[in-house]
């Protein structure tokens with residue numbers, strides 16, 4: 567059986583390497599992004615470009631969205647020249663962005679009216695995971711559609727988990743973010759404390775990196791902080807969005823989130839610095855702790 571044709575919408579930090587992996591995996595990929603430069607890069611990698619999400623959808627059996635937030639997913643699917651205008655009956659739309667689960671459910675309902683299936687399949691594992699095709703993928707949706715999309719998702723990820731009905735992938739991802747951000751916050755405090763206490767920072771990092779504090783944040787973001795590298799893999803503004811989504815879910819479910827609420831305020835202080843500061847990598851959280859302690863955790 568020939569491979570399903572893929573449409574890929576949103577070619578940012580994550581989307582571009584993911585689309586490239588699909589091309590390398592032998593899929594025919596048509597792309598769309600509002601940013602011309604990203605489209606050019608995808609084209610150089612072997613993707614066909616299109617002028618709209620609608621055109622992308624019309625040339626695809628499976629359409630993936632990987633855009634920043636709920637409003638961008640809505641624009642790509644139901645906005646002018648959106649997916650819903652071009653998509654064929656029997657196709658599948660997969661949203662891999664991290665967004666409000668309720669918007670995912672709304673999109674599912676609207677697409678269902680056109681005989682199109684929707685699943686949510688957000689990811690975790692960072693840009694490194696996107697490039698290596700080792701993302702953890704958290705899927706919400708009908709089991710049959712999950713099975714149909716599995717060959718495609720297996721190209722993009724290492725672990726692909728079916729979490730339940732539509733919305734449960736997004737919900738899982740939002741909960742996951744609280745683990746990651748609290749780990750980062752603990753690490754940021756530990757680094758500043760070690761620095762202020764006069765420890766050698768490289769020796770400190772090497773000594774603790776394989777102990778009980780071991781984590782993705784420590785391994786991946788720790789060296790960046792020590793080097794003063796705040797280039798984005800995952801931008802501050804996207805982490806702020808995820809903390810907002812978590813807060814909304816907590817409101818709906820009556821859940822207390824004292825730690826992540828405090829971390830959201832620390833990010834707010836980064837945001838207050840300048841409009842550009844939220845385009846830094848989310849490891850910039852350390853800057854808030856550094857400011858409070860009047861020192862920098864650098865080598």
Ligand code: NAD
Nearest residue numbers: 576577578579580599600633634638663664692693799800
């Ligand atoms: P990004 O800002 O780098 O890229 C988003 C892309 O979407 C941009 O190229 C933008 O031009 C495009 N876009 C926006 N609206 C569009 C529209 N209507 N039609 C077409 N293109 C549109 O973001 P990213 O870091 O790639 O993240 C994408 C999603 O993945 C977010 O929801 C984020 O939370 C999630 N995520 C990111 C990471 C990471 O490490 N960067 C990891 C896991 C999940």
